[in-house]
Amino acid sequence: MATGMRKGLASYGDPGFSLFLRKAFIKAMGYSDDALDRPIVGITDTFSDFNPCHGNVPKLIDAVKRGVMLAGGLPMSFPTVSIHESFSNPTSMFLRNLMAMDTEEMIRAQPMDAVVLIGGCDKTVPAQLMAAASADIPAIMLVTGPMLVGHYKGEVLGACTDCRRLWGQHRAGTFSEDEIEEVSGRLAPTTGTCMVMGTASTMACVTEALGMSLPGSGSIPATHADRLRAAEASGARAVALAKGGQRPREIMTKAAFRNALVTLQALGGSTNGLVHLTAIAGRCGIAIDLDEVDQLGREVPVLADLKPSGEHYLEHFHWAGGTMRMLREVRELLALDAMTISGQTLGAAIDAAPDVPGQTIIRTRATALSSTGAMAVLRGNLAPRGAVIKQSAASPGLMQHTGRAVVFDSVEDMTLRIDDDGLDVTKDDVLVLRNAGPKGAPGMPEAGYMPIPRKLARRGVKDMVRISDARMSGTAFGTIVLHITPEAAIGGPLALVRTGDRIRLDVPARRIELLVDTATLDARRQAWRPPAEVTTPARGYAGLFQRSVLQADQGCDFDFLVEAPK
Ligand code: FES
Ligand code: MG
Numbered sequence: 048m049a050t051g052m053r054k055g056l057a058s059y060g061d062p063g064f065s066l067f068l069r070k071a072f073i074k075a076m077g078y079s080d081d082a083l084d085r086p087i088v089g090i091t092d093t094f095s096d097f098n099p100c101h102g103n104v105p106k107l108i109d110a111v112k113r114g115v116m117l118a119g120g121l122p123m124s125f126p127t128v129s130i131h132e133s134f135s136n137p138t139s140m141f142l143r144n145l146m147a148m149d150t151e152e153m154i155r156a157q158p159m160d161a162v163v164l165i166g167g168c169d170k171t172v173p174a175q176l177m178a179a180a181s182a183d184i185p186a187i188m189l190v191t192g193p194m195l196v197g198h199y200k201g202e203v204l205g206a207c208t209d210c211r212r213l214w215g216q217h218r219a220g221t222f223s224e225d226e227i228e229e230v231s232g233r234l235a236p237t238t239g240t241c242m243v244m245g246t247a248s249t250m251a252c253v254t255e256a257l258g259m260s261l262p263g264s265g266s267i268p269a270t271h272a273d274r275l276r277a278a279e280a281s282g283a284r285a286v287a288l289a290k291g292g293q294r295p296r297e298i299m300t301k302a303a304f305r306n307a308l309v310t311l312q313a314l315g316g317s318t319n320g321l322v323h324l325t326a327i328a329g330r331c332g333i334a335i336d337l338d339e340v341d342q343l344g345r346e347v348p349v350l351a352d353l354k355p356s357g358e359h360y361l362e363h364f365h366w367a368g369g370t371m372r373m374l375r376e377v378r379e380l381l382a383l384d385a386m387t388i389s390g391q392t393l394g395a396a397i398d399a400a401p402d403v404p405g406q407t408i409i410r411t412r413a414t415a416l417s418s419t420g421a422m423a424v425l426r427g428n429l430a431p432r433g434a435v436i437k438q439s440a441a442s443p444g445l446m447q448h449t450g451r452a453v454v455f456d457s458v459e460d461m462t463l464r465i466d467d468d469g470l471d472v473t474k475d476d477v478l479v480l481r482n483a484g485p486k487g488a489p490g491m492p493e494a495g496y497m498p499i500p501r502k503l504a505r506r507g508v509k510d511m512v513r514i515s516d517a518r519m520s521g522t523a524f525g526t527i528v529l530h531i532t533p534e535a536a537i538g539g540p541l542a543l544v545r546t547g548d549r550i551r552l553d554v555p556a557r558r559i560e561l562l563v564d565t566a567t568l569d570a571r572r573q574a575w576r577p578p579a580e581v582t583t584p585a586r587g588y589a590g591l592f593q594r595s596v597l598q599a600d601q602g603c604d605f606d607f608l609v610e611a612p613k
Contacts, residue, residue, distance in 0.1 A: 089159035102238025114282025141490030150178035160289035167191030173323035180330035185288035239269025262396035312420030315356030317521020326602030348415035484516035484534025
C-alpha cells in the first residue's frame with residue numbers, strides 16, 4: 048500500500064502531530080485532502096538555464112504529472128543538482144557524485160512512494176541511477192532524449208563528433224574562422240542530448256537494457272511528441288510502482304548489468320558508460336568484472352551504425368527500431384528473463400520491438416560494423432588494474448604499435464606544449480598524458496582525446512596512439528588508451544614513464560607495456576613523489592572528493608557510498 052504523506056514521518060513529537068504539521072504546510076500549496084491521500088510520485092526537476100541538454104524538462108514534467116494524475120497519483124516535482132558537460136568546471140565528472148548524493152538524499156528525505164528521474168546529459172543519468180540504487184524506492188528513469196541533427200552546406204552533422212572533426216580541420220587550417228563561427232549554430236540545433244553515440248546516448252540506451260526505463264523510450268528525439276507520451280507513460284507507470292512495484296535493486300541485478308554490458312558493446316558505446324555502469328553496480332553491491340567486459344568485447348558485434356564508430360545519428364537509430372530492436376540481434380547473449388520497470392521481461396520487450404523494412408542503421412551479425420565489440424580491456428606493466436580502448440573508433444593500422452613516449456605531466460602541460468612547433472614529436476610516437484585521473488586532475492576530465500600536435504596535423508596526421516589515466520568523450524575518435532589504473536597521481540606505473548621510453552600497444556593481445564627494465568622502474572619508483580594537488584588538503588567538496596574518490600575500475604564513486612559486494 049502506498050504510504051503517501053505518511054512516509055518517513057520526522058518526529059515533531061508524536062507521529063500524528065508530525066503528519067498534522069506536514070499537511071498544514073503542504074496545504075499552503077492548495078492541495079486537497081483527496082490529493083494528499085494518494086500515492087505520491089516525486090519527479091526530479093533538473094531544468095537549468097545552464098543545461099540545454101535538459102531544455103525540455105519543464106514540458107516533460109508536465110507530461111509526467113499528467114500521467115501520474117491519470118493513474119490516480121499525486122505528482123510532486125522537486126529540484127536537484129543539474130550538470131551540463133560544457134558548464135561544469137573543473138569537469139562534470141567532479142560533480143557526478145555530488146548530484147548522486149543530492150538526489151539520493153532528497154528522495155530519502157521527502158515523502159514519496161516512487162520517483163521519476165528526469166536526466167539526460169552525460170553525468171545526470173548515472174548520478175540518478177546511483178541515487179535510485181542507494182535510496183531503493185521504486186524509480187523509473189526518463190531521459191530528455193537526443194537532439195535532432197544539424198545541417199551545414201548539404202552535410203548532416205551533430206554534437207559533438209562533428210564539433211571535434213571540424214575543430215580539427217580548423218586547427219589544421221582547412222576550415223576558416225567564418226566557417227567555424229557559422230557552424231557553431233548548426234551543431235546543436237535543438238534542446239536535448241548529443242545525438243551521436245556519445246555518453247548521453249550510451250547511458251540512455253543502456254538504461255533501457257538495464258530495465259530502468261520504459262522499453263523504446265531511450266532514443267526518442269527530445270523534441271518529438273512521442274517523448275512527451277513516453278513521459279506521460281512513465282508517470283502512469285510510476286503510480287503502479289508506488290503501489291508496491293519493484294524497487295531499483297530488484298531490477299538492477301547482476302544479470303541486468305550483464306545485459307547492459309552487452310548493449311554497451313553492441314552500441315559501440317562510450318567508454319564512460321563502463322565507468323558509470325561500474326558506479327551504479329557498486330551501489331547495488333555488484334562488482335563489474337573487467338575481464339567479463341573484455342570477453343563480451345570479443346563476442347558482441349558492433350551493430351549500431353552511429354557516429355563516432357559509424358555514420359548516423361540517434362534519430363536514425365530510433366526510427367530503425369532503437370535499442371530493443373538492436374538487442375534482438377544478440378538475444379542469445381542476454382538474460383531474457385530479466386525484469387524491466389515496465390513489468391515486461393527484457394525478452395518480451397525485445398520481441399515487441401518494431402521491424403523496419405529496409406533500414407540499415409541496425410545491423411545483423413552478418414553485416415555488423417565490426418565483428419567484435421566497441422571496447423577492449425588492456426593490461427600490462429603500465430596498467431596493472433586495467434585500461435580501456437574503444438577499438439571500434441580506433442585506426443586499424445595502430446592497433447599493434449610500438450613507439451617512443453612523449454610525456455605530458457598534466458593537462459596544463461599538454462595545453463602549453465602540444466602546439467609548439469619546437470616539440471620533438473613524430474607521428475609514430477606515443478603521446479602520454481598523466482595526472483589526469485580521478486584524484487590527479489581532479490575528476491578524471493575528458494582530456495584523453497589529446498589533440499594531434501599542430502605541426503603534425505598540418506601535415507595531415509589524423510591519428511596517433513595516445514595513452515592516459517583520463518577519460519574521453521564518447522563522441523571522440525582515435526587510437527586512444529584511457530582509464531589507465533592505478534592513475535599516475537597515486538603512484539601508478541604511468542607516473543614512471545619518461546620521454547624517450549618505448550611503449551608497446553598490442554590490442555589483439557590486450558597488452559599495454561612500458562619497455563623499460565624492472566630495475567630502472569624500481570629506481571624511478573623510489574624517486575617518485577606525489578603531485579602537490581594530491582598532497583595539499585582541499586576544503587569543502589573538493590576535499591571530500593580528494594579523500595574519497597575511487598579509481599576508474601571502481602567507477603570513481605566515493606568510497607563511503609559503495610555497497611559491500613554480496
Ligand atoms: Fe549534454 Fe552532450 S553535452 S549530452
Ligand atoms: Mg560527452
